[in-house]
Amino acid sequence: MKRKLYKGLTLVMLAATLGLTACGNGGANNGQSNAEGKSNNSDPNAPVKLKIMWQGADIRHQAMLKTQEVYTGLNPSVTFSPEYMAWDDYWKKLPTLAASHSLPDVLHMDGAYIQEYATRGTLEDLSDIDLTGVIDEKTLDNLKINGKLYGIPISRNAQGMAYNKEALEAAGIELPKKDWTWDEFFDFARNARAKLPEGVYPISDTDTWDFYEYYQMGYGKGTIIQEDGKKFNLDKDLFMKFYGIFAEFRDKKIVPPADMVSAFKENDPQADPMASGKVMTRGATVGSVGALEQLMPGKIDVVNLPVGPEGGGWAQPTIFLSVSTDSKHKDAAKAFIKWFVTDKKAGETYGTNFGIPIYDDVYNAIEPSLAPKEKLGKKLYDTAKDKALPFSPAAAGWTEWVDNYKKTMDAVLFGQKSLEEAYNDISKSGNALAEKLSKSSK
Template sequence: MKQSILKGLTLLTLAATLALTACGNSGGNNGESNAANSGGKADPNAPVKLKIMWQGPDTRHQAMLKTQEVYTKLNPSVTFSPEYMAWDDYWKKLPTLAASHSLPDVLHMDGAYIQEFATRGTLEDLSDIDLTGVIDDKTLENLKIDGKLYGIPISRNAQGIAFNKEALAAAGIELPKKDWTWDEYFDFARNARAKLPEGVYPIGDSTTWDHYLYYQMSYGKGPIIQEDGKKFNLDKELFMKFYGIYAEFREKKIVPPADMGSAFKDNDPQADPMASGKVMTRGATVGSVGALTQLMPGKVGIVNMPVGPEGGGWAQPTIFLSVSTDAKHKDAAKAFIKWFVTEKEAGQTYGMNFGIPIYDDIYAALEPNLEEKDKLGKELYDVAKDKAMPFSPAAAGWTEWIDNYKKTMDAVMFGQKSLEDAYNEITKSGNAIAEKQSSK
């Protein structure tokens, strides 16, 4: 799956640049005098311009801009300096901003990276924001890092698989069903290959760590990265079996050729594997399936991730709003985040662009007027939650390993490296990082 909430990005500099922020980062305000930050009494009418930054498709960008307009109408002294970009660009830029102590006041965080940024001292503890009756205590406790809450969850999310129901039905292929097993998933791919036209593929190739991660977890072998990054756990038997199947699929042209697969880009009208008509299935989340539906209206079906004895995939909050330790207006930033999460007027403005709103009252207000794309997101969450396993992001210090995992498996996909060599390289580097983390 080329992109998911745990997508392995080319962030070779993340750990190094974030490490720089740990030196000399006192959580100050970059020299700007601000009574709220210095412990004095702030003037509630003093003009404040909040820098805010997020990522996503254009529909999310427009919704966020409108939400800020609404907030400024309600709070005329607060205006915004927004910056937004695509997923890849966002996560490449954020480490550089962190290293130069120039992160915005409010920023979007993702479950895949929040621990990395939090443990480097770049995010504020938001435990003092009162969310009583809005988000249950158990959910908040599960999201804490070392007892602190570094991001306020704004939506419920889940992982699943989207498929082209129109094209599959036209080819006489049985559609995927809820709680299908991994064996059924692979058999679906084999059977569909015989009925699809040349140059059209039932599933995509797999080279990212998260796709294999949940395969391993579903068979009861646990996460790959454990004990806050101090233990490495890659099951060789399952690893060889999983990627051995994909090797078979490459040989039999059940998955796209390597050059085609490496060029795919989710939610791009021409380069998306499904929207381009090249692949019949792809990974999806509650937040991303809506964008895909807009590219393929009426054609997208969803199903949960394949399951093993322990379940399959995940379903929990993964999208957060955080306040940086570089923030010049921390109190104002916290006030905006609380409003964003708790007020119906905010939720009705940004809608389902971040997934299913975390506050049930906001979703209930939206539900009567949901569009097809939004209903599909809720359907994905509902179908995923029954068998969902815990969300398992990488610990701090493992970003480079994730990137190298993909590079190594890409080499296998292109026939440049054997599977045995790939396992040995991935394991060697993983054990080295775990040993280093344990010695800290």
């Protein structure tokens, strides 16, 4: 896979749980179909009920449900059994479904996890779906895993930052600017602290590996996890400098206290760092910034992540629709996915709730009717793409390390571990895992 994680959240036991799927055709459903109706080899006009599952905010749920209604209206023999939930709950449930061979026919995949599921045999190869003229071959080739396409990208996405423009302007603080450097980002935080009220913070603290990796990559030191997980590359000088700055920020109360940071929950009106009014900036993607704008209508703007000499952040597809290998309705599932990606009526229904539609014809059809909150996602993408670096999800087998990275840095935030100890622990475990994976591949 040519991409390399933008989300700090991972599943502690994902690899171990998914490993159960390789133990034969058993499981909770005893090999029964995970969708109602006839199998792939039956009458194509026979009634089919596809199980479909996705994650996100409520606005995405409603759009997805309406899209399924439209499809059934055009294809009366196909109905849906939908299940949807928030991000955290979704990725906690999926491994259990995979282990019991109960994955839905159609499921939402994310760039942070698709390699893990694909390499363990739970996702169907979708290379036979004809997307000529819809998605360029280079994009599709970059998304392949071991030469196969396990998810159809449904949108363009990018990582950037949202900021409370209204509050920053009211406080007389200079706003973030496109292509700002890391030094400018840190200076913004220091300068804003002096003008913001007590208990309001310019930026939040950080405990996830991917946010640091943007820094390391931007300064030309490469990704942390390399060669499909067989090489570990954590630059100590940059690590100590980056987190040393955040240690300074904790001492000077430029970032929130650790207990506040641990209680943050994105897109919750009371607990979201920005929507709650506690923090002036936070990370956002094309697909998520609309939900934040809905919580703070007319108050926010966007900027790309800080950049180093090599660039910063990423801008490419990260949201996919996949098909379970256990599905008895693969053809019907594939037909729905192709329609979802290519049909203008579908695009008019789900809009930008998954990001910017991957097919230009679909986006051009909906662009005139987009609300300001939806155009904000396009602005984020356009702002991020010029300096974007490759998207870098964790390699298969690294989910527990990613989780332990966060736990280790949480200990630093709470003053339970020194930065030197944290680096040693993270580096030791990363090198040991890379060595193990390298030996097992020989």
